Amino acid sequence: MSVSNGFLPSEDSSTVFTELKETFPLYDTEKLRTVELMEGSQGVVKVIERFGKVFAPVVFDMNRNIDKINSKYRTDETNFEFIEDMVLSEKENDGVVVTDALQWLRRALHFVSRLFHHILDNHDNGSITSDLTPMLKRAYSETLEPYHGWLGTQLFNVMSRFAPTIHCLYYTLALDKHNKVEHVIRDMRVLTDKIDGCVEKLRKFYEDNNLETYYRA
Secondary structure, eight states: OOGGGTOOOOTTTOOTTTTOOOOOOOTTSSSOBHHHHHHHHHHHHHHHHTTOGGGHHHHHHHHHHHHHHHHHHTTOTTTTSBHHHHHHHHHHTTOOHHHHHHHHHHHHHHHHHHHHHHHHHHHHTTOOOOBOHHHHHHHHHHTTGGGSOHHHHHHHHHHHTTOOBHHHHHHHHTTSOSSOHHHHHHHHHHHHHHHHHHHHHHHHHHHHTTOOOOOOO
């Protein structure tokens, strides 16, 4: 990824984050570009894949929703340049596929960003624990749990027990290199800020247009 995208890759400091070609749209603009949002989300999926099999359900769900949105986008790339226009067009035609897919994708991105925040806080506080599981559970309770039924919550609790340690996570996010914690943390901060901005913009868009649904998956 280029320096203009916020990361500072070099041969000695590259991480999984600097390997990404995808970037999120600028969230301080009026609307979000569909292609950039989907590419940014695909980049997050690539990062999450490095967390191991425990995240397979999250990866599957995110990819499924990205595919739904991309499929709709390709039917009219001109009018659907911005994701908000695509959703409002669907609303006018009593559709729900894209609206629902984007809602769940946003929730998954929110989960990822909250997990990243907890990892960053743990580092900033002197790496008080190497156990990722409590961070996973906290991020889940803050984001996805209110929308999941009993079975989904129990499944997550079981899977979270197999999460890697923080030290193993740093190693894999550093592309299997040791002693690169600061590089991982640096690049994680950049991506987390981008995710946060887009999640909040989408949350407000759904709220302003009465699009949010609260059924449990």
